[in-house]
Amino acid sequence: MRQMVRSKKTLVYALAFAMGCVMVADAKVACADDVVAKPAARPNFIVVFCDNLGYGDIQPFGSTVHRTPHLNRMAMEGRRFTHFCVTAGVCTPSRSSLITGCYAQRVGMHDNPRDGQVLRPISPYGLNPDEVTIAEVLRDAGYATGMVGKWHLGDQKEFLPTRQGFDWFYGIPYSDDMTAAVGKRLAPRFEGDRWPPLPLMENDRVIQSPVDRDGLTRHYTDKAIGFIQDHQSEPFFLYLPQAMPGSTRTPFASPQFKGKSNNGPWGDSIEELDWSMGKILDELVRLKIDRQTLVIWTSDNGAPMDRDMTKLTRGTNRPLHGRGYTTSEGAFRVPTLMWWPGTIPANSVCTELATTMDLLPTFVDLGGDRGVREGRSRHGKLGHTVDGKVITDLIKALPGAKSPYEAFYYYERDQLQAVRSGPWKLFVPLTEFVKHPHYRTSETAEALLFNVVTDVGCKQNVAGKHPAVVRRLMDLAQEARKDLGDRGVSGAGQRSAGRIDQPVPLSMK
Numbered sequence: 033m034r035q036m037v038r039s040k041k042t043l044v045y046a047l048a049f050a051m052g053c054v055m056v057a058d059a060k061v062a063c064a065d066d067v068v069a070k071p072a073a074r075p076n077f078i079v080v081f082c083d084n085l086g087y088g089d090i091q092p093f094g095s096t097v098h099r100t101p102h103l104n105r106m107a108m109e110g111r112r113f114t115h116f117c118v119t120a121g122v123c124t125p126s127r128s129s130l131i132t133g134c135y136a137q138r139v140g141m142h143d144n145p146r147d148g149q150v151l152r153p154i155s156p157y158g159l160n161p162d163e164v165t166i167a168e169v170l171r172d173a174g175y176a177t178g179m180v181g182k183w184h185l186g187d188q189k190e191f192l193p194t195r196q197g198f199d200w201f202y203g204i205p206y207s208d209d210m211t212a213a214v215g216k217r218l219a220p221r222f223e224g225d226r227w228p229p230l231p232l233m234e235n236d237r238v239i240q241s242p243v244d245r246d247g248l249t250r251h252y253t254d255k256a257i258g259f260i261q262d263h264q265s266e267p268f269f270l271y272l273p274q275a276m277p278g279s280t281r282t283p284f285a286s287p288q289f290k291g292k293s294n295n296g297p298w299g300d301s302i303e304e305l306d307w308s309m310g311k312i313l314d315e316l317v318r319l320k321i322d323r324q325t326l327v328i329w330t331s332d333n334g335a336p337m338d339r340d341m342t343k344l345t346r347g348t349n350r351p352l353h354g355r356g357y358t359t360s361e362g363a364f365r366v367p368t369l370m371w372w373p374g375t376i377p378a379n380s381v382c383t384e385l386a387t388t389m390d391l392l393p394t395f396v397d398l399g400g401d402r403g404v405r406e407g408r409s410r411h412g413k414l415g416h417t418v419d420g421k422v423i424t425d426l427i428k429a430l431p432g433a434k435s436p437y438e439a440f441y442y443y444e445r446d447q448l449q450a451v452r453s454g455p456w457k458l459f460v461p462l463t464e465f466v467k468h469p470h471y472r473t474s475e476t477a478e479a480l481l482f483n484v485v486t487d488v489g490c491k492q493n494v495a496g497k498h499p500a501v502v503r504r505l506m507d508l509a510q511e512a513r514k515d516l517g518d519r520g521v522s523g524a525g526q527r528s529a530g531r532i533d534q535p536v537p538l539s540m541k
Contacts, residue, residue, distance in 0.1 A: 074267045074399045075372070076325040077170070078260075078312070079391065081130065081273040082305060083123065083182060083207070084356060085367065086335025086347035089277075089302055093367040094351070097295045097344055098302045102310030103369060106329060110371035111380045111429065115484075117387045117440065118333055121356050121363030123207065124150045124184050126332045126388070127273070131165045131185065131196070133392030133420035135441065137516040139163055140529030141185065143445040151184060152222040153210050154537050158186015159196060160530035164416065166392040167197030167269065173399055176263040179203065180255045181273035188535050194235050198271070202234050202255045205538060208245055209279040228537040238540045245284040248275045249301070253308040257315050264319045267399065273332070274308070276301040277347060295344050313371070323374040326398070326427070330388065331366040333357070353469065353490035359442040359449045360469035361457070361484055370427055377429045383485070384435035385452065389420030397422045417525055439508040444468075447519040451509045455485035458495075458505035481505075 087093055091100045092107035093114075119129040125136030136142040143149055144157045151157060159165075167177040179193045181203045186192070193201035208230065215227025229242035256272050277283040283301035293299030309329060316322040334356040335347025341355065354360020370376055421436035442450035442457075444467055450459045459470060459480040470490075471477040481495035481502055495502050517523035 074175075074324075075375075076267055076321065077175075077269045077395055077399070078256075078325060078327045079130070079269075079271050080309060080312075080327070080329045081127070081181070081271070082329075082331040083273070083275055083278050084333065084335055084347065085277060085302070085305075085331035086337070086349045086356070087352050087362060087365060087367050088348040088350045089335060090306070090367055092369060095348075098293065098299050098306075100303065100306040102306045102313065103329065106309065106313065106327070106369045106371045107379070109373060109378050110327075110369055111376045111382055111427070113368035113370065113382045113386060113426075115383055115385045115435075116330060116366060116368035117364045117385065118331075118366055119364075119387065119389060119441075120149075120443065121333050121358050121360070122150050123182075123279075123332045127184055128159055129419075130388040130391060131159065131167070132163050133166065133389050133418040134163075135389070135419050135443070135516055137443055137446065137523065138417065138419060138525055139527055142443060144529060147222065149445050151186060151206060152224075153187055153206060153215065153227045154223055154535045155187065156531050156533065156535045158188060158191025158530045158532075160528060161190060161195055162530075163196075163527070165197045166395060167193070167271070169197075169392060169396060170269045170399060171197050171199065173396075174267060175399065176266055176268040177271075178259040178263075178268065179271040179273070180252050180259065181271070182207065182275050183273070186530065187538055188532055189236050190532055191530055192233075192236050200235065200259070202232075203252070203273070204230060204232060204243060204248075204275060207279045208248070208275045208284070211242065226537055228539045231538045231540075233538070238538050241538075241540045245275070246286055246290070248284060249304045249308055250286045250288075253311055256308075256312060260312070260315055260319070260321075264321055269395070272312075274305055276305055277335075281346065298345055298347055323372075326370065326372040326375075328368070328370050328391070330368040334360070334363040334366060337362075351488050353488075355469075358467060358469040359444050359459075361488075361490060363469070364442060372427070375428060380429050382426050382429065384426055384433065385437050385440060386423045386426055386435060387420065387437075387440065389418075390423045390436075391420065393418055393420045393422045394424055394427070397424050439505075439512070441509075441512045441516065443516070446517060448509055448512055448516075451505050451512065452484070453505055453508060455483045456498075456501050456505060457482045457484045457490070458502060458509070460506065460509050 090103050118126040120126040125142045128136045128141035171177045177198045178200045179198045184206045187205035211230045215224030218224035231238040232240035232243035282297040285300040285304045289300045289304040293303050334349040337355040338346045349362030352362040354362035356363045425433035440452045461479045462477040479495045480493045482490040515523045515525040
């Protein structure tokens with residue numbers, strides 16, 4: 033296993049200290065908050081992370097084909113974030129950013145020589161156990177931590193959720209399309225002939241193989257509610273990365289929803305996801321813990337969309353430009369709802385830029401030391417570089433709250449393609465690239481500047497009208513290259529992914 037300069041234990045202790053905790057003799061962490069306040073004084077956190085759900089796929093963000101009454105309720109009682117971004121157009125790097133609070137390029141989860149951009153079954157790579165995760169931070173602050181759903185940050189025991197801060201894990205280790213049959217079609221690529229049937233796991237044990245994909249959303253919902261019930265009297269963090277709509281052309285749904293929507297399997301799966309969210313919200317109200325629970329609904333990246341982008345059979349990111357799996361706005365900007373009765377103002381909208389990287393430092397802020405702020409979370413109290421920012425003020429809609437980002441970066445694997453600052457998004461000029469949302473691979477990509485606030489579809493290139501803005505964003509891009517690297521150039525702030533020598537298939541014993 034590759035080792036980091038600092039041990040994981042050292043970093044966890046540094047993070048725990050940031051949350052008002054102190055070291056004790058037996059090398060555990062005791063939190064001052066546990067002494068001076070009841071557990072209920074700290075909020076619970078639930079993060080629902082859908083798979084490939086598009087910006088325009090739910091009614092609060094403009095869908096007119098999918099019925100999402102429970103998400104409508106969540107928006108009416110909570111807050112819509114219209115400029116909330118992930119850090120990659122595909123799932124593995126995107127998920128690594130939520131879990132670590134860092135760009136995938138910093139933690140080595142953006143690309144590898146065996147799998148490319150997305151981890152495949154039996155990969156020797158995974159999220160380095162020396163990284164500090166959101167689950168570890170909260171667990172060491174006294175939170176119960178549970179995960180129900182799709183992991184996709186390494187399927188070997190060394191990389192599984194229970195080795196990364198989660199007390200309990202129930203779900204699948206990678207995407208719903210990574211089945212034994214798909215592996216055989218891909219073979220010999222990715223060692224596809226060795227892929228096992230898609231496994232359902234509890235902790236580090238396979239309990240069903242292959243899993244019934246039609247039942248995933250319903251089973252995940254039941255398990256999530258069970259976790260909430262079991263931990264209702266203590267602070268808890270529930271990470272619920274739903275498998276749907278997923279990576280197949282025909283998403284799965286239970287019999288109660290199959291064939292019931294107006295948009296085929298894609299719509300069926302989304303309407304069942306909406307049902308799931310309603311069940312969870314209702315349970316929080318029933319248990320009378322809704323006013324102490326922050327619930328976040330979002331997606332790992334934008335919808336892939338049909339080849340004919342006017343069709344909705346594989347989701348839509350409209351009115352944003354582009355499809356998932358790219359560096360377009362439609363890939364990186366995702367539909368996001370936050371709900372916290374009594375704290376988040378009802379029927380409110382946040383138009384400021386925020387990202388999934390912000391959840392780790394923000395949960396530290398809300399669940400521990402309210403004084404942790406940007407500037408003390410980079411190389412300071414948090415013990416190592418964390419790219420996310422504290423967005424507590426944005427969540428609570430405090431007067432004058434603004435985005436904490438001077439710059440936000442859009443990478444395609446190891447290539448920096450765009451940078452955003454304020455309303456401006458600049459696609460940097462490129463002579464070579466594997467994929468680009470605005471150019472064909474046979475073309476040279478010239479600089480493109482869009483005002484993504486007023487020009488949501490990225491239709492008007494205004495680079496020629498704003499040369500000073502272009503120069504400023506090019507300077508910001510150069511800062512990213514020095515820190516996070518660029519194609520063929522390593523960055524000073526990059527860390528390594530985890531790696532083992534002899535990965536084995538996940539199978540029932």
